[in-house]
Amino acid sequence: MIKLDTSGNRAKYSYLALGSNLGNKLVNLERAKFELQNSSIKIIKSSSNFESVSWPDKSNPSYINIVIKVKTVLSPLKLLKLCNSIELKLGRKRSKKNEPRLCDIDIIDYDQKIIRNDHLILPHPRMSKRNFVLIPLYEIDKSWKHPKSKVNITNLINSLRIKDLRSIKQI
Numbered sequence: 333m334i335k336l337d338t339s340g341n342r343a344k345y346s347y348l349a350l351g352s353n354l355g356n357k358l359v360n361l362e363r364a365k366f367e368l369q370n371s372s373i374k375i376i377k378s379s380s381n382f383e384s385v386s387w388p389d390k391s392n393p394s395y396i397n398i399v400i401k402v403k404t405v406l407s408p409l410k411l412l413k414l415c416n417s418i419e420l421k422l423g424r425k426r427s428k429k430n431e432p433r434l435c436d437i438d439i440i441d442y443d444q445k446i447i448r449n450d451h452l453i454l455p456h457p458r459m460s461k462r463n464f465v466l467i468p469l470y471e472i473d474k475s476w477k478h479p480k481s482k483v484n485i486t487n488l489i490n491s492l493r494i495k496d497l498r499s500i501k502q503i
Contacts, residue, residue: 344443357396374403379468399468
């Protein structure tokens with residue numbers, strides 16, 4: 333049986349990228365997953381933890397990143413609002429772009445949809461260049477294809493620079 337919400341929407345699969353480079357990074361990621369699950373988000377799969385250098389300023393603390401596959405009846409915009417509220421609840425401050433943070437949650441893919449509006453761009457516009465998204469995503473779904481380009485995850489990873497592939501490690 334497929335679960336429906338009150339408006340008749342079918343549950344959708346989405347991929348979220350979570351990262352932290354401040355405080356107890358592993359605890360921050362676990363708290364984010366806990367908050368998602370407490371908000372009627374079902375986590376289907378979670379990648380291992382991966383450590384990567386901070387971008388764009390490598391002098392900032394390194395990140396720990398994961399990708400999770402979730403099932404939700406929330407619309408893409410409501411999912412974004414939920415992710416933002418969880419980031420704030422866990423102590424994220426938004427003063428400068430790309431600054432260190434306790435918690436970052438990005439929607440990478442929502443049901444293979446292509447969305448572009450003032451609030452949300454899906455699939456995530458920079459995901460194809462980010463080792464800390466592609467490597468964990470590959471771990472949980474080796475058959476995933478980019479919704480827009482239709483390029484499979486293996487080819488996206490193979491298009492990364494060797495330096496980027498070497499700068500991430502599973503922990």
